[in-house]
Amino acid sequence: MTAAAVPWRDTKRPLWPLALVVPVLPFAALLLDAWWLTPVFILGVIPLIDVLVGDDRVNPPEEVVPALQASPYYRWITYLFLPAQYAALVVTCAVWARGPSVAAAAGLVLTAGLVNGIAINTAHELGHKRESLERWLSKIALAPTGYGHFFVEHNRGHHVRVATPEDPASSRLGESFWSFWPRTVKGSFLSAWKLETSRHRLRGRSPWSLRNDILNAWAMTAVLFTALAVAFGPGVLIFLALQAVVGFSTLEAVNYLEHYGLLRQRNAAGRYEKVDPRHSWNSDRLTTNVFLFQLQRHSDHHANPLRRYQTLRSFDVSPQLPAGYATMLVLALVPPLWRRVMDPRVLRHYNGDVTKANTKPTFSVRHEDR
Template identity: 75%
Template sequence: MADGIDPTPPPAAWRDPRRPFWPLALLVPGLPFLSWLVWDATGRWWAWWLAPLLVFGVIPVVDLLVGDDQENPPEEAVPRLAGERYYRWLTYLYLPAQYAGLVLGCAVWAHDRPGPLVGAGLAVTLGIVDGIAINTAHELGHKRERTERWLAKIALAPTGYGHFQVEHNRGHHVRVATPEDPASARLGESFWAFWPRTVVGSLRSAWRLETNRLRLRGRTPWTWRNEVLHAWAMTVVLFAVLTVAFGPAVLLLLPVQAVVGFSLLEAVNYLEHYGLARQRTAAGRYEKVDPRHSWNSDRTVTNVFLFQLQRHSDHHANPLRRYQTLRSFDSSPQLPAGYATMVLAALVPPLWRRVMDPRVLAHYGGDLSLANVHPPARRRLSGPPPGTGTPQPSSR
């Protein structure tokens, strides 16, 4: 302050410093086109492996170099920020780019008959784009606007994971950080044990939730009003159209890229609530969800590319907040790196346990009874993880 004038701008004048950078998220669905251009120019198989290299190699390095951004918008500015359609259109534009990449991939698959290395890279590239599109669907599917919820289903169709919208909104958000939630990983549970539990459990949960909703209205689940059937029908229609357009050969590509896509989603689910638990109240119910029940990351670059999904603690505490208004809290447990890095760590269970188990225990002051523990791992976890000594507090 100088001469009695406060230099801090009033909330109404606050501007989002990331505003110019949010369009970078649209580079993700452009990855198939980048690979195709390089492949067309060079004819080299590695062109179709650029997407995983960039997502899981370059982005973690840039994330580390750029560092964290813990700035939160002032609450007085949130209504204006949430109402700006600029941010919504960025999520909308992901979808046509996503589908254009899928069409390009099918055309390459059908017309060029790629060999194993090119074919595998093509499937992985499409899977990464469609897997990250589930995050876009996640942002859209939480909103009250009917159009955005339908766009979420469209984004989910290429992975055949349309039931995610039902299970995530009405199942996961209710049961998060409890043993009953198939999408909350338990302390000591490897990703490879979590994957079948969450894939099968989430599908069953979505069907059960929708069946119960319809039966309360006196309807059979076998109706066009069933949102799970809506979503699956969209996948069937999409795959049928692509098969008619490019031939039956794409029926090998489409399921493979779908599995890659929803497996990427489940890897993210795995790290978002690993080992965290809501405690029961005196009344026997689980405590209210708050920022302590989700792992958070303020890594700037990955937050831009994922529409701030990494501020997951605020999302679960306030599911209707739009991505540009999500906040970072000191009470949230912090991941040691961004999602792109942590997904790779999750694929290597010994590395994951060495990095994350001490952080979970430190979050609960060493009290294992407060964590969501994988039953087969309880005995191993009752002592300090090998080679780590006393658990150290997590750092931001």
């Protein structure tokens, strides 16, 4: 048999279940009584493995994509994330109810927050699909962070306005994460509410019903938090609120790095050009891509939002991050380091023409970025 006749196979197929390691980490922390294990693994160990393993730029041939898309194997991995996520939440609530030390409590909040923040990525994968089951599972994955409006805003807001100044989830050149955070949290909520209420009013019905995708998602959070408070005492509500902030802040940190400074240009008619692979930062780091269902192949996702994670492609024209999301997330928390690394890359992407970038209104090019 010639090399050309060998059928293509997904060499990452046995690796995809590793995404389930994240919601399993709290159980390892429980056994070891080490509640900083999860944040250290996610923010320290994964970036190190990323460097050691390196990149994977292999794309599936288009002729195998229909079979890959239809395979239930990949779908079930995302489904299994949810029971593990909820079990981890119950375990961390039980530990909180026992009254951990201050250090353990801080690790506990970060543990639950990071797991549920990464679960928003699972919700993201599920929420883009047409199947009703997956869309409802998306809302269930969002419930622990109380960020159910993401289901509306991401699909109908962000994907329409991405890489424009009008998008609250697209960060601007010169904007720090700490400035971006309040802008995107507030702006995304207001946008989601406007989109969903407009949808109901256009159909001649009140938005104040459980058919409202924001309200039914928030209802799931209310039921979940009430059940946990009944099971573990009202004191657990403080823990749930803190971990929720960590969770949705993790999402917003990822949003921050995905489109930093990138801008769709206006065409002759004054409209923004169509979204293409140049409008998202990509990373081909294999390890983080496995843990995040290839979220880092973000350009293809925006160009083809219905493609399932196992079929997403890497493009040469996409601007590339210098490291995986796990590393870049940590870097985003330190604005001087972030700008030193990323501002020159944005400028190079536009051949030094800062007017083509999505810039903070008060942005100025620093000498070292020229």
